[in-house]
Amino acid sequence: MRLGNPRRRGRSAPPATSLVCRWDLDKTYLRSEFTTLRQLLRTAFERPEQKVDVPGVAELIRALKAAAESRGQTALVYFVSASPPQIGKSIRAKLALDGVPYDGIVFKNQLEHLRRGKFRNLREHVGFKLVELLRGHLAAPADTQELCFGDDWESDSLIYSLYADILAGHLAAAPLTAILMRIRVDPLLVAEVIDLATRVSGRDAVERIFINLERRTPPATFRLFGPRVVPTFNYFQTAVVLAVMGRLRLEDVTRIGTVLVERSGYTARRLDNSLDDLVRRGYLTLPAAERLAAPLRATGLLSLPAPRTRWRRMLVRLGRWRPRRSKARPVTSPGALDYDAILARVQPAARHAAASGGTP
Amino acid sequence: MPTIAIDAMGGDHAPEDVVKGVAQVSLATDIECLLVGDERRIQEQLEGVSYNPEHIAILHCRDVIGMAEEPREAMRRRDASLLVGTRAVAEGRADALVTAGNTGACILACAKHFPLVRGIRRAALASVYPRHVEYAGQDRFALLLDVGATVRCEPEELVHFAVMGAGYARRISKVASPRVALLNMGSEENKGGETLVAAHRRLRALGGINFVGNVEGNDLVRGRADVIVCEGLVGNIALKLIEGVSEVFTDLASVAAERRLTWRFGLRLLARGIERLRELTDYAQYGGSPILGFERLCIKCHGRSTAQAVANAVKVAAKAVRDRVPAEIAAAVAAVG
Numbered sequence: 077m078r079l080g081n082p083r084r085r086g087r088s089a090p091p092a093t094s095l096v097c098r099w100d101l102d103k104t105y106l107r108s109e110f111t112t113l114r115q116l117l118r119t120a121f122e123r124p125e126q127k128v129d130v131p132g133v134a135e136l137i138r139a140l141k142a143a144a145e146s147r148g149q150t151a152l153v154y155f156v157s158a159s160p161p162q163i164g165k166s167i168r169a170k171l172a173l174d175g176v177p178y179d180g181i182v183f184k185n186q187l188e189h190l191r192r193g194k195f196r197n198l199r200e201h202v203g204f205k206l207v208e209l210l211r212g213h214l215a216a217p218a219d220t221q222e223l224c225f226g227d228d229w230e231s232d233s234l235i236y237s238l239y240a241d242i243l244a245g246h247l248a249a250a251p252l253t254a255i256l257m258r259i260r261v262d263p264l265l266v267a268e269v270i271d272l273a274t275r276v277s278g279r280d281a282v283e284r285i286f287i288n289l290e291r292r293t294p295p296a297t298f299r300l301f302g303p304r305v306v307p308t309f310n311y312f313q314t315a316v317v318l319a320v321m322g323r324l325r326l327e328d329v330t331r332i333g334t335v336l337v338e339r340s341g342y343t344a345r346r347l348d349n350s351l352d353d354l355v356r357r358g359y360l361t362l363p364a365a366e367r368l369a370a371p372l373r374a375t376g377l378l379s380l381p382a383p384r385t386r387w388r389r390m391l392v393r394l395g396r397w398r399p400r401r402s403k404a405r406p407v408t409s410p411g412a413l414d415y416d417a418i419l420a421r422v423q424p425a426a427r428h429a430a431a432s433g434g435t436p
Numbered sequence: 437m438p439t440i441a442i443d444a445m446g447g448d449h450a451p452e453d454v455v456k457g458v459a460q461v462s463l464a465t466d467i468e469c470l471l472v473g474d475e476r477r478i479q480e481q482l483e484g485v486s487y488n489p490e491h492i493a494i495l496h497c498r499d500v501i502g503m504a505e506e507p508r509e510a511m512r513r514r515d516a517s518l519l520v521g522t523r524a525v526a527e528g529r530a531d532a533l534v535t536a537g538n539t540g541a542c543i544l545a546c547a548k549h550f551p552l553v554r555g556i557r558r559a560a561l562a563s564v565y566p567r568h569v570e571y572a573g574q575d576r577f578a579l580l581l582d583v584g585a586t587v588r589c590e591p592e593e594l595v596h597f598a599v600m601g602a603g604y605a606r607r608i609s610k611v612a613s614p615r616v617a618l619l620n621m622g623s624e625e626n627k628g629g630e631t632l633v634a635a636h637r638r639l640r641a642l643g644g645i646n647f648v649g650n651v652e653g654n655d656l657v658r659g660r661a662d663v664i665v666c667e668g669l670v671g672n673i674a675l676k677l678i679e680g681v682s683e684v685f686t687d688l689a690s691v692a693a694e695r696r697l698t699w700r701f702g703l704r705l706l707a708r709g710i711e712r713l714r715e716l717t718d719y720a721q722y723g724g725s726p727i728l729g730f731e732r733l734c735i736k737c738h739g740r741s742t743a744q745a746v747a748n749a750v751k752v753a754a755k756a757v758r759d760r761v762p763a764e765i766a767a768a769v770a771a772v773g
Contacts (some may be wrong), residue, residue, distance in 0.1 A: 353489035
C-alpha cells in the first residue's frame, strides 16, 4: 500500500539515512498529572505499573523502529525529559513494561540547580532541552533525519522549532542569543547553545514536529510555527501523517488504530472523525486519506460508508473541493520562523503555565 | 452515544457561537456531533477554539436560510444547512436535530421530512422555562406548549399537546405524574371561548394524564403545573414576556447602579442574588425548545443563542434521544386513543 500523492511519490519516499526520533516524556509519552503539589508528589512516588501512557504511543514508537528496519534503515529513539533523574529508575521500568525500545534517555538534574541556587532554572526548560537536543544531534550520524514529538503543555513547539532552525542554519548566533535571552534562559546555557549551534552542519534535518494536543490547545495557536509543526489530537492522527510521509506502513497505522479501539474505548467513528479532521486541517489530501481509509475500512477499523449514499457522497466531495484540499501543507518552511510573533504569543501562556505549576 | 445534527449556519451568531457550543460539547461529553454547514467556515471557527475532533463530523453544504426569510420560500433551497440537517436525521445519519435558525422554516422542514407520530395531527413547539418551586425536589423548569408551531388550534390538538407534554416531562424532567394545565383567562372551566371550553372538557374526561384544570397568566411562573398547554400565538407571547421581564430586570438594575452611589452600593450587596436570578431566567441555561409530535426529534434554540445555549441544547437533544422521548409520546398517544 503506497500513500501520498502519486505524482509526488518520488519526492515523498524517505531517504536511505537513519532516523532519529526525539521524544518528550511527560504528557507526550506519559499521562503525568502535575497541576497540584499533591499530584506532583504522587507522580514522583508512582510505581512503574501505576504510570499511564498516552494511548497508542508505545505502539507508535515500536512501529517507527520496525518500519525503518523493514526499509533497511535504523530508527533511534531518544527521550529528553525535564523530570529529575531521581524518577529515572521508575521511568525506565515503565518503558520496559511497555516493551518500548529506546536508545537513550536524558533527565534534568533539578537538584543541581537547587544546590546552585538557580531556582529559575527549575522551571525554565528551553535552555536545558536545546543543549541536550544539540548534543544528541552532534553525536548522531551525519546524514540522519529527525522527527520530534512533544505536547502542548509548555514550550515543546518553540524548543523543537528553534532546534530545527538551528540545524537548518536559519538562525545565526545574534538572533538566537536575543531569543534565548528574551525567554530568560540561563546565560551559561545560552553560551552552551551558541557553542553547540556553531558546530552543526546547517542541514535541514528535522522533518516534522508532532505536538500531542493533550490539553486541547486550539490548533490555530500553532500556525505561527509553520507547516513543520503538526498538532495532533491522538496518536492515530500522528500515525496517519507519518504513514503519508512514508515513515510508517499501513499495517502500523492499523495496529495503532486497533490498540486505540481495543484498549482505550475508541470507535470506528472516532477514528473516522480524526482522519477527516486531518484532511480539513490540510495535513492530508483527500485522495491520500481515501487511499488510506479503504483498507482500514476493509479491516473494520473505520466505518463503512452507506452504499445508498454513494452518489450523494460523490456530489458532496465535488461540492467541498477547494484548492486548499488539493494538496497537503508543504513540509518545510522557507526560512526561520517569526520568533518575535511567536514569543509575543507564547510567553504569556508560558508564564500562566508556570504559575499554575506546568509540567516539567 | 447518540448522534446529534447541528445546523451550524442557523442563528444570529452562526457559525461562531454554534461551533463554539459544539466544541464545548465535544470536550465534555461523548455525544457525536454532526455539524451541518459550510465546511471551510466551520473549520476556521473550530481551529480557533479547544475541541475534540473525535466527536465532531462535518456535513458540508453551501446554502443558509436567513432568519427573516419567508419559510415557504426557503423550503426550495435544498442545499440549505437546515434542510440538509433535517434530511440527515430523516435518513438515520443522526438521531436528532438542533438549530437556532429560522423557526418557521425549521417547523416546515421537520413537517416535510419527519413523519408525525401516529394519531397526532399537528406538531407543537414546546418551551422549557423557569418557574417558582413549591416543594423541595420539584423541577425548577416547567414546559409550555405550543409556543409558535400552530398559531390557532382545535380542541383535539390541545389535547394532543397535553399528552405529548406529559410524555416529555415524564422522560426529561423525571416527573412520574406531571400536572397538566390549560392556560386560560380564568380558572373556571367555562372560561375562554368554545375551543378552550371543549379542550377543558376533553382533558377532564381523559384518563392517563394528571389534568389540574385551567391556570391563568400569573400561574405560569408559579409551580402549579408541570406542563401548560395553549395555542401557539398565546404561548409565544407568554414566553417572550417571561424572557423580556428577566432582561428588563437586569437592565434596570444596571441603570439604577449608574444613577446613585447608594443604589450602586445596595445593588453590590444584592449582586449575588441578582446573578442567581439572572441565571435562573437565562434561556441559555435550558438550551432550546423541543418540537414534539414527530417520530424524530428537533430542538429549536433561540435565534440569539450563545455557545452555552447551543451546548445545552445539544445535551438536551442527546438526553431526549437516550430517553426515547418520541417513543414515549407515541405510547402515550396510543394509550389515550
